[in-house]
Amino acid sequence: MPSTSNSNRHPGGSSLMDLQPVDAGAFRRAASGWLVWGSLVLVWMASLLPWRLWQPVPDVLLLLLLYWCLNAPARVGLTTAFVFGLLMDVQDAGLLGLHALCYVLAAYGVLRLSHRLRHFNAWLQTFQVFPVIVAACMLSSLLGAWLNGAWEGWEWLWSALFTGALWPLPDILMSLHPRRLGGDGAGPV
Amino acid sequence: MREPGTLRLFKRGPSIEVRLVMLLVLCLGMAVTDAHWSVLGPVRSALSMVLYPFQRVVLAPRDALEYFDSWSQAAALARDEQEALRRQRIEMAQLSTHAAQLAAENEQLRRLLNVSESIAQQSVAVEVFYVPSNAFSHRLIFNKGSRAGIAPGMPVIDEGGVVGQIVRVTPFTSEAALLIDDQVSIPVQVLRNGLRLIAFGGNEVGKLEVRYLSANVDVRPGDVLVTSGIGGLFPAGLSVGRVEKVDRDPGTGFAMAIAEPLSHPERYRHFLVLRVDVADVPRPEEIEHALDEQ
Numbered sequence: 010m011p012s013t014s015n016s017n018r019h020p021g022g023s024s025l026m027d028l029q030p031v032d033a034g035a036f037r038r039a040a041s042g043w044l045v046w047g048s049l050v051l052v053w054m055a056s057l058l059p060w061r062l063w064q065p066v067p068d069v070l071l072l073l074l075l076y077w078c079l080n081a082p083a084r085v086g087l088t089t090a091f092v093f094g095l096l097m098d099v100q101d102a103g104l105l106g107l108h109a110l111c112y113v114l115a116a117y118g119v120l121r122l123s124h125r126l127r128h129f130n131a132w133l134q135t136f137q138v139f140p141v142i143v144a145a146c147m148l149s150s151l152l153g154a155w156l157n158g159a160w161e162g163w164e165w166l167w168s169a170l171f172t173g174a175l176w177p178l179p180d181i182l183m184s185l186h187p188r189r190l191g192g193d194g195a196g197p198v
Numbered sequence: 199m200r201e202p203g204t205l206r207l208f209k210r211g212p213s214i215e216v217r218l219v220m221l222l223v224l225c226l227g228m229a230v231t232d233a234h235w236s237v238l239g240p241v242r243s244a245l246s247m248v249l250y251p252f253q254r255v256v257l258a259p260r261d262a263l264e265y266f267d268s269w270s271q272a273a274a275l276a277r278d279e280q281e282a283l284r285r286q287r288i289e290m291a292q293l294s295t296h297a298a299q300l301a302a303e304n305e306q307l308r309r310l311l312n313v314s315e316s317i318a319q320q321s322v323a324v325e326v327f328y329v330p331s332n333a334f335s336h337r338l339i340f341n342k343g344s345r346a347g348i349a350p351g352m353p354v355i356d357e358g359g360v361v362g363q364i365v366r367v368t369p370f371t372s373e374a375a376l377l378i379d380d381q382v383s384i385p386v387q388v389l390r391n392g393l394r395l396i397a398f399g400g401n402e403v404g405k406l407e408v409r410y411l412s413a414n415v416d417v418r419p420g421d422v423l424v425t426s427g428i429g430g431l432f433p434a435g436l437s438v439g440r441v442e443k444v445d446r447d448p449g450t451g452f453a454m455a456i457a458e459p460l461s462h463p464e465r466y467r468h469f470l471v472l473r474v475d476v477a478d479v480p481r482p483e484e485i486e487h488a489l490d491e492q
Contacts, residue, residue, distance in 0.1 A: 100249060101331050104232045
């Protein structure tokens with residue numbers, strides 16, 4: 010992973026530069042582009058594998074998209090969600106736009122809630138992200154049921170619930186990363 | 199220091215609500231269009247061209263594993279298959295002499311009747327590339343596409359009979375709707391008495407339906423349905439299904455037969471796409487237009 014920023018310390022600088030902030034939380038560095046796009050592409054490619062044939066499996070691509078919407082909103086937003094949704098639609102040979110609709114709605118929900126969500130840890134965020142994911146998946150499957158003229162069953166709900174329940178997972182995984190990630194552009198400048 | 203591009207003093211571009219509405223309208227428009235018309239075909243085709251290399255890379259370990267597996271079991275498989283084939287050959291020998299006799303007789307009768315001689319179909323052997331995860335439809339994606347001469351409308355068969363029909367193609371892949379997909383309808387004939395019917399993908403999962411029969415129709419459980427050749431896409435005489443039950447509804451005066459497909463797309467990976475001349479077959483729009491003119 011290439012280093013994306015300079016060192017904070019200036020060896021020959023003034024003594025003020027040597028001071029350490031009491032709370033470094035606000036100064037944590039933004040997630041690097043390599044990490045964001047690399048993880049998204051990796052999870053997207055994993056979604057091309059046949060394990061998704063069992064309908065109630067969680068949608069990990071959606072989960073990661075929402076995670077990055079919250080933690081790297083400058084890089085990942087509605088358009089990214091739309092593009093990945095479209096790719097999933099083509100992969101599943103379904104109607105174009107159904108996955109895209111679900112992803113865009115969920116991304117919007119998380120972006121709207123992002124200021125609020127940042128006050129909570131990942132476990133408490135789960136309860137707030139749950140309704141967003143369920144509502145987005147429900148609207149998308151209602152549209153699908155209307156256009157296909159048939160109700161596909163309740164597997165989507167299981168999938169949405171499992172996806173929601175996995176919400177703390179990317180946070181745990183990213184906390185294992187040597188350089189802790191913070192809110193992208195969220196801290197005071 | 200922050201990375202360039204992440205520090206934004208002023209919002210640029212349209213607000214998030216505007217973008218949301220634009221994308222939602224786009225999603226809805228695409229879904230509705232895709233459900234009713236086929237104008238989005240090129241978009242889908244282009245996107246699946248983008249997907250194709252990634253799919254190949256992701257599925258490469260599976261293919262390699264399968265290759266290694268089949269290679270390591272090759273001897274045992276070959277022995278089993280040889281035994282089965284030997285038994286089959288003995289069973290078939292009798293049938294084939296009989297069939298040859300009938301074919302010769304049939305050709306002779308056709309010549310007498312001045313009917314054009316039946317031509318052997320050209321075909322392409324395909325392998326399942328992947329099964330799309332979609333609750334609404336029963337589809338298979340094959341590893342060959344328009345480069346191999348496959349076109350939408352061509353029938354797909356296995357050793358049991360008709361498996362389905364090609365519905366979409368890209369240069370390297372093709373998508374087949376199985377018989378049990380509710381978008382497929384196939385002209386059939388009851389083998390026992392020659393009654394011509396149309397079979398549809400059923401509401402009941404994994405079954406075929408023959409709808410709108412008159413209540414006194416001569417269809418019984420156990421009857422074998424074969425393609426009738428009417429409509430031009432499916433060559434005549436391919437087996438399709440076996441009737442399981444006939445529901446007679448005295449209220450409407452109609453009967454409906456439920457049939458089980460004789461092909462087993464879930465068991466095999468290799469299929470044959472028959473390269474029928476799709477261009478000769480009138481498209482549904484043309485037929486509707488012709489009917490309107492009448």
